[in-house]
Amino acid sequence: MTTSNEVPPVADVSSEDRLWVLLCFLFTPLFPIITLLIEEKKSRPFIKYHTVPTLILGVVEVVVVGLLQLIPVVGCLTRLIWIINIIFAIKANKGVNVEIPVITSFAKGQNWM
Numbered sequence: 001m002t003t004s005n006e007v008p009p010v011a012d013v014s015s016e017d018r019l020w021v022l023l024c025f026l027f028t029p030l031f032p033i034i035t036l037l038i039e040e041k042k043s044r045p046f047i048k049y050h051t052v053p054t055l056i057l058g059v060v061e062v063v064v065v066g067l068l069q070l071i072p073v074v075g076c077l078t079r080l081i082w083i084i085n086i087i088f089a090i091k092a093n094k095g096v097n098v099e100i101p102v103i104t105s106f107a108k109g110q111n112w113m
Contacts, residue, residue, distance in 0.1 A: 013095040017046040024050055025089035029058025049097050052112045053104045057085070060103070 020041055024032045032055035035041050042048055065078045091098045099105075107113045 013046045017044050018093050018095055020044075020047050021050045021054075021092040022089045024054040025057075025085050025092060028054045028085065029062065032058065046095070046097070049113060050092060052107045053100045056103045056107060057088075057100055061085075 020035060024035055024047075032051050035047060035051045036055070042051060061081055065081060068074050068078045088098050088100065104113075
């Protein structure tokens, strides 16, 4: 059973593909950049589907965390943003194409994925 922000599991997803996507979610924005530089990885459909959205997610998180750090009381709560990445990483590790709200549709609209 899938929720509204998930696409059913893809049939030809290897454990290595799932690992790369998991790492993209956990070490964003650095790992998605590395993935885009490796031709063998970025040509895999499951990895290709997640690389650009995780890169955008990472950049947005860096900006948001940077801005929230300016507010002393809220600054300590920015670590909760990592929970989002962990949830998405767990879903992706199950072989599911994860739809990141707003970001995935933006990347599709730009033909980046």
